[in-house]
Amino acid sequence: MRRNSLLERIRLVGRAGLDVLAASGRSSIMLGQALVGRSGAGKGWQLLVKQLYAVGVLSLPIILVSGFFIGMVIALQGYNILVTYGSEEAVGQMVALTLLRELGPVVSALLFAGRAGSALTAEIGNMKSTEQLSSLEMIGVDPLKYIVAPRLWAGFISLPLLAAIFSVVGVWGGAMVAVDWLGVFEGSFWGNMQNSVQMTDVINGVIKSLVFAFVVTWIAVFQGYDCDATSEGISRATTRTVVYASLAVLGLDFILTALMFGDI
Amino acid sequence: MSTDSTYAVELRGVTFKRGERTIYDNVDIRIPRGKVTGIMGPSGSGKTTLLRLIAAQLRPDRGEVWVNGVNLPTLTRSELFDLRKQMGVLFQSGALFTDLDVFENVAFPLRVHTKLPDEMIRDIVLMKLQAVGLRGALDLMPDELSGGMKRRVALARAIALDPQILMYDEPFVGQDPIAMGVLVRLIRLLNDALGLTSIIVSHDLAETASIADYLYIVGDTQVLGQGTPAELKESTDPRVRQFIKGIPDGPVPFHFTAADYREDLLGRR
Amino acid sequence: MQTRTQEIGVGLFLLAGLLALLLLALRVSGLTVGQHDDTYKVYAYFDNIAGLSARARVTMSGVTIGKVTAVDLDRDSYMGRVTMQIDKRVDNIPVDSTASILTAGLLGEKYIGISVGGDEEVIKENGTIRDTQSSLVLEDLIGKFLLNSVNKDSSDK
Numbered sequence: 285m286r287r288n289s290l291l292e293r294i295r296l297v298g299r300a301g302l303d304v305l306a307a308s309g310r311s312s313i314m315l316g317q318a319l320v321g322r323s324g325a326g327k328g329w330q331l332l333v334k335q336l337y338a339v340g341v342l343s344l345p346i347i348l349v350s351g352f353f354i355g356m357v358i359a360l361q362g363y364n365i366l367v368t369y370g371s372e373e374a375v376g377q378m379v380a381l382t383l384l385r386e387l388g389p390v391v392s393a394l395l396f397a398g399r400a401g402s403a404l405t406a407e408i409g410n411m412k413s414t415e416q417l418s419s420l421e422m423i424g425v426d427p428l429k430y431i432v433a434p435r436l437w438a439g440f441i442s443l444p445l446l447a448a449i450f451s452v453v454g455v456w457g458g459a460m461v462a463v464d465w466l467g468v469f470e471g472s473f474w475g476n477m478q479n480s481v482q483m484t485d486v487i488n489g490v491i492k493s494l495v496f497a498f499v500v501t502w503i504a505v506f507q508g509y510d511c512d513a514t515s516e517g518i519s520r521a522t523t524r525t526v527v528y529a530s531l532a533v534l535g536l537d538f539i540l541t542a543l544m545f546g547d548i
Numbered sequence: 549m550s551t552d553s554t555y556a557v558e559l560r561g562v563t564f565k566r567g568e569r570t571i572y573d574n575v576d577i578r579i580p581r582g583k584v585t586g587i588m589g590p591s592g593s594g595k596t597t598l599l600r601l602i603a604a605q606l607r608p609d610r611g612e613v614w615v616n617g618v619n620l621p622t623l624t625r626s627e628l629f630d631l632r633k634q635m636g637v638l639f640q641s642g643a644l645f646t647d648l649d650v651f652e653n654v655a656f657p658l659r660v661h662t663k664l665p666d667e668m669i670r671d672i673v674l675m676k677l678q679a680v681g682l683r684g685a686l687d688l689m690p691d692e693l694s695g696g697m698k699r700r701v702a703l704a705r706a707i708a709l710d711p712q713i714l715m716y717d718e719p720f721v722g723q724d725p726i727a728m729g730v731l732v733r734l735i736r737l738l739n740d741a742l743g744l745t746s747i748i749v750s751h752d753l754a755e756t757a758s759i760a761d762y763l764y765i766v767g768d769t770q771v772l773g774q775g776t777p778a779e780l781k782e783s784t785d786p787r788v789r790q791f792i793k794g795i796p797d798g799p800v801p802f803h804f805t806a807a808d809y810r811e812d813l814l815g816r817r
Numbered sequence: 818m819q820t821r822t823q824e825i826g827v828g829l830f831l832l833a834g835l836l837a838l839l840l841l842a843l844r845v846s847g848l849t850v851g852q853h854d855d856t857y858k859v860y861a862y863f864d865n866i867a868g869l870s871a872r873a874r875v876t877m878s879g880v881t882i883g884k885v886t887a888v889d890l891d892r893d894s895y896m897g898r899v900t901m902q903i904d905k906r907v908d909n910i911p912v913d914s915t916a917s918i919l920t921a922g923l924l925g926e927k928y929i930g931i932s933v934g935g936d937e938e939v940i941k942e943n944g945t946i947r948d949t950q951s952s953l954v955l956e957d958l959i960g961k962f963l964l965n966s967v968n969k970d971s972s973d974k
Contacts, residue, residue, distance in 0.1 A: 317625075330820070337823040341830045380845050410646075419643035422603055423657045423705075424632045426625075445834025452837040455845055474844075479874055479881070480926075481846040490838070 340442030355454030379458035401504035408508025439501025562611035586760035636706030696727030917950035
């Protein structure tokens with residue numbers, strides 16, 4: 285068995301494929317055992333509140349600030365393009381549609397992966413390496429129910445709300461730039477927006493962020509739960525969370541967009 | 549099958565593999581009830597694995613693990629969680645929950661498994677903390693404690709539900725002599741006062757031998773020797789002697805298995 | 818103490834999130850509650866509907882009273898058929914009203930404007946507006962203008 289023989293390379297490919305399969309199997313089992321069945325340790329509501337705080341409330345500042353800036357930037361860029369066609373009133377429509385359909389769900393999911401996802405992975409990984417998870421098991425508490433499940437739910441609930449807040453703040457920022465600064469007539473800014481934005485756009489955005497919430501949280505929690513219980517393993521798992529979650533969000537966004545807006 | 553048999557834990561013909569590597573091969577270990585039993589062996593010999601087998605956090609590839617008359621590998625996940633209430637484990641790092649203070653850490657098992665009123669939980673927690681001498685540390689967070697104190701708080705938490713079996717994973721590692729003395733005394737005291745069965749996994753020979761009633765020496769997938777500390781000191785088995793006397797080379801070789809030295813240096817490039 | 822502030826924070830967060838969703842629905846998308854029950858369907862046939870698409874506005878005197886839900890080709894007459902949902906509150910459109918395809922600004926979006934006729938009878942559910950004015954196609958307009966000036970030149974001689 286030479287190290288660089290063709291056969292050896294094929295073996296490595298096969299090995300990588302098997303690893304991926306095994307990881308997806310383990311993560312599905314984790315998800316199933318965490319979310320299905322009796323909650324065990326009671327007082328589930330308190331645990332959820334605590335995680336909603338850590339995952340949702342603490343992500344608010346970054347979501348608010350980025351949403352505001354992104355809305356302002358779209359308004360500026362959009363105005364510069366639209367003004368050459370003399371239809372700068374459409375800037376409201378542009379800001380709202382861009383935010384609702386794409387940037388709201390996607391950027392907030394990416395920020396969420398970086399802020400809350402990495403924190404979830406690091407926290408659970410740390411609990412694993414300090415044997416807190418084993419310790420819970422020995423006390424007779426299922427860590428999947430006590431640690432994993434509330435974090436999953438908190439992620440599922442938080443991200444769609446964060447995305448909605450992101451979009452609202454973005455529209456507000458866009459309105460500030462367009463109306464107060466660039467002098468677009470306020471009535472046509474909002475009127476154009478309301479005429480062109482459909483309820484389906486809002487709903488599609490929410491569906492997107494629900495899917496992203498599920499995937500990002502799942503990846504983050506699984507990476508923490510499955511990591512090597514060493515400090516090196518935790519840092520690698522944290523990196524993997526951000527990379528995998530971001531790639532998953534962007535890939536899924538394309539698929540969802542194709543499904544939603546592909547053939548009108 | 550009754551719980552009052554002389555052995556609290558019995559491993560019968562247990563084989564455990566991690567990947568390709570065999571950690572235990574057809575091992576029999578019996579832990580006498582009400583005694584302090586030490587399980588010793590060189591680092592990397594799978595002592596912690598043994599604890600996890602007894603706690604059913606790992607499943608043996610073959611063999612039976614009987615705890616209080618129940619064969620663990622046959623239980624379901626939820627039955628296991630119920631059974632674990634009879635066991636306490638003191639992990640190497642203490643494994644305190646970092647987001648809870650000392651009081652809540654000790655109160656945690658009580659809150660989860662009992663419906664006791666708050667005042668009663670408070671009384672029990674105070675008693676357990678008093679037993680380990682840390683009643684004054686009630687309001688501290690785990691990261692404000694020294695390593696030795698963490699372990700004592702973890703000990704208080706492990707005995708909160710009055711388990712029948714208490715396991716210690718490397719309790720003496722990284723402790724200053726005073727903290728070590730405190731722990732040794734506590735383990736013995738708790739064992740006798742609460743009528744526990746204690747299992748100590750350790751490679752610190754002197755401390756373990758000073759409190760254990762019975763010792764197992766494991767290594768090389770086998771039980772190398774067993775007996776009271778005095779018996780083991782007189783053992784003629786070369787592997788047991790090497791471990792007890794701390795001889796660098798012997799049946800456990802100094803060199804990790806490798807190709808021929810001369811050939812490695814001069815031979816193929 | 819700590820859990821109290823956390824609970825308050827989470828409560829505010831949840832409220833803010835729901836409020837944001839509500840704002841998106843009402844302020845941004847201009848949702849009027851219960852669209853489908855409160856509208857009725859009206860058809861109009863145009864020679865040329867170029868540029869008009871579903872979701873376009875339907876206005877009367879500049880006020881939006883409905884929207885276009887479908888644009889398709891009528892196989893028999895080769896005309897473009899536009900399906901509109903008109904607000905039930907505007908149930909008094911005379912049958913001889915005119916529907917025209919208009920443009921917002923020079924290059925803006927197309928929409929339908931309805932100018933009121935004088936008949937007593939009003940359009941019912943699934944009714945049709947007979948009198949229509951097609952989309953203004955810029956190329957046709959320029960072509961006509963050029964043709965006119967050529968004709969003028971030749972008649973002057």
